[in-house]
Amino acid sequence: MDLSSSPQDAYSFLNGQLRITRDEVMQRCAPRKGDIVILSGTLVEGIGSKHSDLDAYVICDELPPVRHVGDHSFIIEQNGGLRTFVDYIRDDGFAIDVEYYTRAEIQAMKDEVQGLYRQARERTKTLRKKMPHAYEDGLHKMQVGIALTGGDEFASLFSADFWKQMSFVQYRNRTGGYPEFKDVMGTWGSGDFDTSLLVCTMFLMDQAAGLCHLAGSTNGKAKWVMQNLKRLPDPLRPLGQDIIDWYGSAGRSAEDRRAAVLSACDLVARIYEADTTLLDADTRNFYSAEEALHLTQQEFLTEPFHDPQTVLEFEFRRLLFNSGTRSVRELLIQNV
Template sequence: MLSFRTHVAAVTGMDDFDEEAVLAKIHLVEDDILVLSGSLVDGSGTPSSDFDFCVLARSKDERFHRDTFPRDQHMRYYTSGDRVKASFDYLPHSLLGVDVEYWTVQEVFAMLAAHDQLYAQMRTRARKSSGFAASAVDFRVLSRLTYAVPLTNATEFEELAARVRPGEIAYTAFRAAVGSYPDFRDLAGMWAQGDHEAALIAARKLGVDTFRGLTHVHGNTNRNPKYLGRFLARSPLPTELTSRFRALNAYGTGAAGDPAAAVLEWLDLIDLAFAEIRTGREKAEAFVGRTEFLDLLRNELHESMTWNAEISNEYCFRAREAEPGLPSLRELLSAMTARDAAAHHLPIREWAKGRAAPAGENNKSA
C-alpha cells in the first residue's frame, strides 16, 4: 500500500488519520507523479493543517474537466474555466483537510521557464517588485517543489526537481517582499502629522515585510507570512533578533499609551534586520551582490533627481539592503520630518552625471 505517514512531521495535538481515507480523495492513476508537501512536511503545521498533495499527470485527462471530475466526493473544488485545478475536503471527525492540486508535467516545466524569465527580470531592478502578479508563475507550487516528497515515480520527479533552483526562487521572493521606500515614506508622513498610531501600523508592516525578506536571504522559498516566526527560528540568525521580532510583532512594546516609542522600536529592529540582510545576501549565490545592486540603483537615476532631498532620502533607504554605514531609519525619519535630506555617503550627484531622463518604463535611464 502507498504510505506517506513517515513523511509527516510530528505536530502536537494532531488527530490520527486513516491513510487510505486520505489517498481515496486524490484520484491517482498509475503513471502519475504524486508528491506530498505543505506545512505538515516542512514542520510548520498545526492540528488544522491540510495534507497538501500535488498530482503531476503525464497529460490532461478526465480529472481535469468540470463535467467529469468526481465532484460529489469533495466539499470544494477549484476551476479555471473548464479546467479543474484543485480539490479540497476534510477527514471525518478531524481538523485535518486533504488538498490536492492537479498539474501536468508540461505545465510545471512551462512554469519553471516562466520563473527563469521572472528571475532574470528581478535581477535588473533594485526596487521592490510586484512582478509575480503579471507572470505565469504559481509561486506556491514552485516553493513546494523545493522540498516536496515524491510518493510515486520518484525517478521522474527527480528529473523535474533538478530543474528547480531554490536560490533563484528565494531571490524573486525576496525582491517582492523586502520593505519598500513608499511604505517608509507613508510612515514618515503619518509621523509628521503626529498620527503615531497610524505610523505604528505602517512600521509593523514595514517590519514584517523586511523580516520576510530576511528569511528569503537564508533560503526560505515560502512567501506565506502565516508562519514567519517559525521560518525565522529555523534561519541562522541571532536568537535575540528573532525573539525580539516575535515579541514585538505579537504583543507590541507593552506601552499601549506610547505609539511613538513603539514606532522607533520597530525602526531600530528593522535596521538590525537590514544588517543581517547585508551579511546574508553576500553568501547567497543567486542574489545580486553589493556592487551589482549599487549599479542597479545608479542606472535608475534621473538627472532631475540629483538635487532633490526626497530622492536622496529614497536612495538612502533603498541602498541599505546592500550598503553599510548609512544613517539609521530614526535619522532618516528625523530628516524627512524636517523636510531635509539625511547626510549619507552615497555619491548621488556623481551617479547622475551625464544621464538623461528615463526613456521607457521602470525609471531606467536612457
Template sequence: MDDFDQEAVLAKVHLVESDILMVSGSLVDGSGTPSSDFDFSVIAQSKDERFHRDTFPRESHMRYYTSGDRVKASFDYLPHSLLGVDVEYWTVQEISDLLAAHSQLYGHMKTRARKSSSFAASAVDFRLLSRLTYGVPLTNAAGFEKITAEIRPGEIAYTAFRTAVGSYPDFRDLAGMWAQGDHESALIAARKLGVDTFRGLTHAYGNTNRNPKYLARFLTRLPDSLSGLTGRFRQLNAYGPGSTADAADTILEWLDLIDLAFAAIRRVRDEADAFVGREEFLGLLRSELHRTMSWNAEISNEYCFRAREATDDVPSLRSMLSAMVRREAVEHTLPLHAWASGRAAPAGENNKSA
C-alpha cells in the same frame, strides 16, 4: 494530529499509476499544527478526463475549484476527523512552463533594485514553486526527480526576497503619518515594513516560502547569532506596544529593528545562493540615475533608503525620519551626483516584461 485512514485520504486524490503524488505544506516543512491539512499535488503526465469539469466526480468532494474546463483543486474533510485534504491538480507540462516562467522572472528581477511590483510576480505560482523545493514524492519518485531537476531554490528565494524588501514608498508613507502625529497609522506602517524586511532576511538564508503566517517559525531556523534580533522582532510583532502611550517609542523601535535586519542581510547576501551581490546591487542603483533628473531632497532620501540593503555607509532610519519631517535630505555620503554623471535618461520600464 488526529488518526486517519490512508485509504480515505487516497480516495480524495484520484490517482493513476503514472501520476506523481507530492505531499508538501506545513506538515512537511515543519511549521504544521494539529489543525494543518494534508497538502497534496497530483502531477499527471498529461491532461485527461479525470480532472475535466464535466467528468470530475464532484459528488465525492466538499468543494472544488476550476479554471476554464479544468478542475484545478479540491478540498474535503475526512470522515470522523478534523483533518482536511487539500489537493491541487497539475500536469508535467504545466510544471515545466511554471519553471520556465520563473526563470524569466528571476532574470528580470536581477536587473531591478527595488521591491517588485505585483505585476511582475503574478505570472508565477510562488506557493507551488516553494513546495517543489521541499515536497516529498509518494509515488513515481523518478518522475518527480526529473521534473524538479531544473529547480533552483536560491533563485526562488531571491525572487521572493525582491517581493519583500526595498519599498521606499512604504517608508515615505510612514514618515508622512509620523509628521502628522498619526502614530496609530504610522505604527501599522512600521510593522508592515518590519514584517517585509524580516521576511526578506529569511529569504537571504534560503527560505522560499513567502507566507508571513509562519514567519516567526521561519525566523527560529536562522543562525543562533541572530536569535536576539529575531526574538525582539517576534515579541514586538506578536504583542505590540504596551499601551497607546508607547506608540511613538514603538515606531522608533521598529525602525531600529529594521536597520539591524538590513545589517544582517548585508552580511549574508554576498554568500547567498543566486542573490545579487552588494556591489552589483549598488551598480543597479547607479544605472537608475542620470544628470537631467529633477534633483531634490526626495531623490536623495529614496536612494539613501534603498542603498541600505547593500552598504553600511548610510544613516539610520531614525535620522531619515527626522530629516523627512523637516522636509530635508538626510545627510549621507552616497555620491549620487557622481553616479549620475554622464548618464542619459534610461528607457522606461516594461511592466509586462516578466
C-alpha cells in the same frame, strides 16, 4: 517536524493526533502510471495546527477526468478536467486538498520564476511584479513536500539553484519599498503615532519576510512570517526572536508608540545587515552587496531629476545593502 524525504507507509502529525497512510493518499489522488504525487502542506512543513489540511499535488501529462472522489468533495473543474478537489477524510473535519498540474504547466511556472528572477537581478528598486499566487503557493508546497511517487523525476524538475532563485524573487518583492517607508516618515513627523505604528508594523513585516526568503524560505503567506522567523538558521535566530518580541512591545501612550517606531527602525537596520551577509554568501544566485550598490548608483544616474525626494529614496535604497551615511532611525528622524 522532521519527515524523511523518502516515502513511508504512514505519516503522523501533531504528536500523533493526525495520521494518514500512504495508501490513503494514493487512493484519493488516483494517479496514472508515471504521475508524480507529492504530499505537502503546513503539517508536512512543520508549522500547521489541528485545523490545517493536508495538500497533495499530482504532476501529470494531462488533467484527469472529473470524478466524484468522496462523500463531501468540493471539486474545481478546468478545461474539461479535474483541477482540484477538497474532501473531508475524518469526522473531525480533517481534510485533504488535491491539486493536479500538467508537466507543461509546471514548466510554465518555472519559466515565470526565471523571467522574474532575471528582472530581479537587473535593478535594486523593490520588484513590484510578483508571480501569480497559485504559482507561488504551489511551488512552495512542492518544495517542502515529500514525493510519494516519481521522486527521481521530481528532483530533476527543480534544482537547488531554482529554489534559491525563487526565494530571491520573493526577497526582492518584499524588501525595501521607499513609498512605504515614506508613509512611516510622514505619519511619524505629523505626530500621528497610532498610524505611524500601524504602517511601521506592516513595513517591518515585509522586511522580516524578505529576510526569511533570503535565508531559504519560499513560504510567501504573511500569516506564517512569525513561524518562519523562529525557523531562521542559528546565526539569525536571535534577530528573529527580537522581531517577534517587538510585536508585543508597543504600549498605549503616544510616547510608547513613538518609541516603538524608532526601535522598529533599528530592527530594520539589523535585517538589512543580515540580508547583506546572506547576499554575499551566495553570489551564484544573488547579487552581492557590492553589485547591488553599483546597480543602485547606475539607476540614480539615469533618473531625469535629482530632486530632494529622489535623493532621499536612493539614500534609503543604499541602506538595504548596509551602506550609507545615516541609519534607518536617523533617516526617519531627520526627514520628518
